[in-house]
Amino acid sequence: MRLAKNSTVVRLLVPFLVAIGGVLVGYALSVGLPGYFVYLGTSAIVAAIAILGLGIVTGSAGMIALCQLTFAAIGAWVVSGLSLIDAPGGFVVWLVLGGLGAGVAGVLVGLPALRLRGVNLAVVTLGFAAAADVTLVQIQFPGAATGIFVTRPDAFSDDRSFFFLGILALAACGLVVFFLQRGRWGSSWRSVAFSERGTASVGTSVPGAKLTAFAVSATLGGVSGGLVAGQVGIAFASSFSPIQSLALYVLAIMSGAYLIDMAIFGGLLWVVVPELLKRWGVPQDWGFVVFGALGVQALTSGTNLGQGIRKLWWKRADERAAREREEHASTIAAEAGYYGQDLTRSTISSGAPLLVVKDLWVTFGRVKALSSVSLTVPENTIMGLIGPNGAGKSTLVDAISGFLPQHEGSVSLGGKTLDALSPTKRARLGLRRTFQQDRVPPSLTVEAYVRFVARRRLTATRISETLDFFGCPPARTRLASVDVGTRRLIEVAANVLARPRLLLLDEPAAGLSHEEHVDLGRRLMQVPARFGISVVLIEHDLDLVRSVCSTLTVLDFGRVLASGPQADILADPAVIKAYMGETEML
Numbered sequence: 001m002r003l004a005k006n007s008t009v010v011r012l013l014v015p016f017l018v019a020i021g022g023v024l025v026g027y028a029l030s031v032g033l034p035g036y037f038v039y040l041g042t043s044a045i046v047a048a049i050a051i052l053g054l055g056i057v058t059g060s061a062g063m064i065a066l067c068q069l070t071f072a073a074i075g076a077w078v079v080s081g082l083s084l085i086d087a088p089g090g091f092v093v094w095l096v097l098g099g100l101g102a103g104v105a106g107v108l109v110g111l112p113a114l115r116l117r118g119v120n121l122a123v124v125t126l127g128f129a130a131a132a133d134v135t136l137v138q139i140q141f142p143g144a145a146t147g148i149f150v151t152r153p154d155a156f157s158d159d160r161s162f163f164f165l166g167i168l169a170l171a172a173c174g175l176v177v178f179f180l181q182r183g184r185w186g187s188s189w190r191s192v193a194f195s196e197r198g199t200a201s202v203g204t205s206v207p208g209a210k211l212t213a214f215a216v217s218a219t220l221g222g223v224s225g226g227l228v229a230g231q232v233g234i235a236f237a238s239s240f241s242p243i244q245s246l247a248l249y250v251l252a253i254m255s256g257a258y259l260i261d262m263a264i265f266g267g268l269l270w271v272v273v274p275e276l277l278k279r280w281g282v283p284q285d286w287g288f289v290v291f292g293a294l295g296v297q298a299l300t301s302g303t304n305l306g307q308g309i310r311k312l313w314w315k316r317a318d319e320r321a322a323r324e325r326e327e328h329a330s331t332i333a334a335e336a337g338y339y340g341q342d343l344t345r346s347t348i349s350s351g352a353p354l355l356v357v358k359d360l361w362v363t364f365g366r367v368k369a370l371s372s373v374s375l376t377v378p379e380n381t382i383m384g385l386i387g388p389n390g391a392g393k394s395t396l397v398d399a400i401s402g403f404l405p406q407h408e409g410s411v412s413l414g415g416k417t418l419d420a421l422s423p424t425k426r427a428r429l430g431l432r433r434t435f436q437q438d439r440v441p442p443s444l445t446v447e448a449y450v451r452f453v454a455r456r457r458l459t460a461t462r463i464s465e466t467l468d469f470f471g472c473p474p475a476r477t478r479l480a481s482v483d484v485g486t487r488r489l490i491e492v493a494a495n496v497l498a499r500p501r502l503l504l505l506d507e508p509a510a511g512l513s514h515e516e517h518v519d520l521g522r523r524l525m526q527v528p529a530r531f532g533i534s535v536v537l538i539e540h541d542l543d544l545v546r547s548v549c550s551t552l553t554v555l556d557f558g559r560v561l562a563s564g565p566q567a568d569i570l571a572d573p574a575v576i577k578a579y580m581g582e583t584e585m586l
């Protein structure tokens, strides 16, 4: 316990210590660098802050945004305007307001992202950048026409101290991004990048995740633009052109800017490449070509510089984690023995009806996927949902969990009608599901994923107990380092930790070995009594179904063929014929 507390304190302290170290190095540079390099350094800092923002919207949330420097222009415009009217608060307050102004613009630009993806979103954001560019050329920045410079803060009025102010801003932005990335928002960005359905199914708003990513990204863009205004004194539209936004995007993709150190590296490249070209007598615009080539390389290889470097470290960490898992396995096996001592399948519950599905119809074109399906799942029970391939099992789970709003019929949970509710709202009311396809974002750790899915305060002990119970790897394991079968187990454990009222499991054992099937069966059996959760289990493995489920519902061609106590259903000749075709197989 004390160890867990200590490691939390260390985890909280380390980023602050790194930031303080960075500030000290920055101070030394501000004093020691030649004047020209101080100016270049300030440019690198403002680029790094803009790229840090891009890393969120592109790297973490997986959306294309080609207008980062337009957000920077908004920040620069606000700072220039406030400086011109000598608004109260001074430069730092103007900088914050510039960031917030850009953040609001980010939300507005993010609205189309709720419907658009890929190239369409790229076109919209580039169009916004082009329109803003034309507008800025026309209206100019405040103070440009009269030649009035932005007022820097008294303590940071010369270039060297202004460079140091940039360092302080970068450290503050880095810390904010670090904690956001590791919090709920960060998990929601990574989840939405991997699967919007998976995100909605755990009660997280997909629009909310996308808009917060755009807002934070644009706010950082605005802060970087505000710093540019302070650096150059009078900002011009040419510093924020769409082609530069495009180049910055490529740089963010290439460097892996969702990693803070790589965003800083990207900022350095942004300055160093054109500077080198200048020294070699090559026009600086060729820098865009260099960035383009690096971006093409990153996109075609499917990786980026940051990931490549991290992989060396991850390889060793994954090997260590795998060794720990093996050691863990013996403990878990012993626990499986313990769990096996009181194997009691949840008996047919006399509990109140929890899930009530009435007369559900779903059609896809001419295919009637579900025809007049009605069923009831009582509290504290495990119901098996079986049927041949294409019988409509996944469609039923989709309809119950809100992913098929066009269905007819009604679904209620604990007496509350769910029909008008989105998947997110249904999840928040206690209806959770897992998926046949992998929806577990590999970019998270097990712990971050579990906390994100659970949506409640969990102690480290509670998490590790539940992970152990389901035979999952330890909390700090990277999800990318475990196989799909294990990810499914983690998905189940995380949803159980959410303490829903009902959990719909869509083939949770797919990808597991026979022994793991048996183990999972043993554990699932205890879920109603141990966690107070009812379960609907879709499964083709009849051994698992037989050992775990007290009641069964059989679907065939979208209709309920039979429903009732397990033994009766598995002995029903109609079920045997429809489901397996051969009596002896049951």
Ligand SMILES: Nc1ncnc2c1ncn2[C@@H]1O[C@H](COP(=O)(O)OP(=O)(O)OP(=O)(O)O)[C@@H](O)[C@H]1O
Residues within 6 Å of the ligand: 364, 367, 368, 369, 387, 388, 389, 390, 391, 392, 393, 394, 395, 396
């Ligand atoms: N999006 C869709 N568009 C058209 N048809 C669909 C769609 N989704 C499902 N179907 C059809 O609906 C029927 C039921 O499919 P569903 O995936 O629900 O079956 P299932 O019982 O889950 O099958 P399996 O056990 O193979 O997962 C099938 O005929 C399938 O082809």
